[in-house]
Amino acid sequence: METEARNQTRGESGDAVRKTPPPKWQLADVIDVISETPETTTLRLAVPEPTEFTSGQYYNIRIPVDGRPRPIQRAYSIASSPFPKYDVVEFGIKEMEGGLVSPVLAKKTQVGDKLEIRGPYGAFTWTEELGGPLLLISAGSGVVPFMSMIRYARAKNLAVPMHLLFSSKSSEYVIYSNELKELEAELEWLTVTHTFTREPDHPTARYHRRIDKEMVAELMGESGAKLAYICGPPEMVELCEVVLVDLGMDPENVYSEKYD
Ligand SMILES: Cc1cc2nc3c(=O)[nH]c(=O)nc-3n(C[C@H](O)[C@H](O)[C@H](O)COP(=O)(O)OP(=O)(O)OC[C@H]3O[C@@H](n4cnc5c(N)ncnc54)[C@H](O)[C@@H]3O)c2cc1C
Known part of the structure; x- marks a missing residue:
């Protein structure tokens, strides 16, 4: 594009x-x-x-x-x-x-x-003024801007709760796999939830399917998110936008970037 x-x-x-x-x-x-x-x-x-x-x-x-x-x-x-x-x-x-x-x-x-x-x-941005907790939803390379947000929050010691939902084909295709593991261990405000669409039962992933309404609902509840950011393929982004608003999130607090 x-x-x-x-x-x-x-x-x-x-x-x-x-x-x-x-x-x-x-x-x-x-x-x-x-x-x-x-x-x-x-x-x-x-x-x-x-x-x-x-x-x-x-x-x-x-x-x-x-x-x-x-x-x-x-x-x-x-x-x-x-x-x-x-x-x-x-x-x-x-x-x-x-x-x-x-x-x-x-x-x-x-x-x-x-x-x-x-x-x-681009206006798909987050700074500390916007606060949190945040739910960050990504598939594939859609995780890239979220790495910037997480690295920024760490560098500034912000401790704003962030929950990253990250969909990948399989464990081999998880971008930033080691860094995410280390960051999650280091930062008590960061939670990473993986879903693998083509590797059933892998223990790293909590889910083994595409991102769907039930998954988003569970994580929205657990994270207490007030803001959501969605990034990746257009179909996934559009689905999550609808689901988040259906679940009660203020549309003003849902930010999205489509990689089309
Ligand atoms: C704001 C924004 C941020 C982005 N950030 C990232 C990022 O961080 N990382 C990232 O990897 N991507 C990102 N993207 C996506 C990126 O911009 C490109 O769209 C992507 O890399 C594909 O570009 P390309 O030139 O390789 O493919 P294109 O040439 O655009 O082709 C895309 C696909 O369409 C197919 N195709 C092309 N022409 C035809 C045709 N005539 N008929 C059928 N199929 C066809 C190709 O085979 C290919 O699979 C972002 C997109 C946006 C809008």
């Missing part, structure tokens, strides 16, 4: 007035490449002219593609915390078979490469 959030407000005359200069394309250095799962790779990029971002936001990344007259851009959420430093940003890229951009980023990018990026963008 070639998303461009507009960083604009309306002036008294009704004209569009730019609050801050729009982000521009810049060449970032790839300083780390980490294989997370068979299909997902972490890229760490040093940003030459960094802008402070908020957890949950994304950058656009564009690359040249054979046969295309112009570079092709895609949106990628930031996985790293903006605090204490935001000059290095981390992305979690899942290879989408047959895709134009993600296979190159996830499988062909190396340390020392340069990537064109522009951002940050």
Whole structure:
């Protein structure tokens, strides 16, 4: 999706007035490449002219593609915390078979490469002013912005209760598997619940099916969530939006990001 959030407000005359200069394309250095799962790779990029971002936001990344007259851009959420430093940003890229951009980023990018990026963008954000408890619902690479929120809360010692529901194909496909285990052991305010859709009975997962109404209802009850964030494939996001509101959550407190 070639998303461009507009960083604009309306002036008294009704004209569009730019609050801050729009982000521009810049060449970032790839300083780390980490294989997370068979299909997902972490890229760490040093940003030459960094802008402070908020957890949950994304950058656009564009690359040249054979046969295309112009570079092709895609949106990628930031996985790293903006605090204490935001000059290095981390992305979690899942290879989408047959895709134009993600296979190159996830499988062909190396340390020392340069990537064109522009951002940050997006209103799918959380800061301590919004409070909690939070229910974070994700499938696959939808967990990426939640890593930024969790890492940010840890870095700032916020102790706002967060319950992450994370759907993966199987234990092998859990992005940030070790880090999530360590964070959950370290942080009494963090709970991680896994569901595996293609690995029945694996002990790491509490559920072994796709995210559904019963699952969300159980976790909403247990977490006492006042705010919910949902991120991942559009069908999952739409289902959870409806379910959360049906369960009594104020629609104003349900934030969603669709990776379409
Ligand atoms: C705000 C936002 C944040 C995002 N953050 C992340 C993130 O953190 N991590 C992440 O991995 N992704 C993220 N995404 C998704 C990402 O932007 C891309 O959509 C994804 O990487 C696929 O891009 P692609 O170029 O590889 O695939 P595309 O070229 O867009 O293709 C997508 C799929 O469609 C199929 N396809 C393409 N053309 C056709 C056709 N003509 N007929 C049939 N099928 C076709 C391809 O085979 C492929 O499976 C985010 C999306 C949004 C909107």
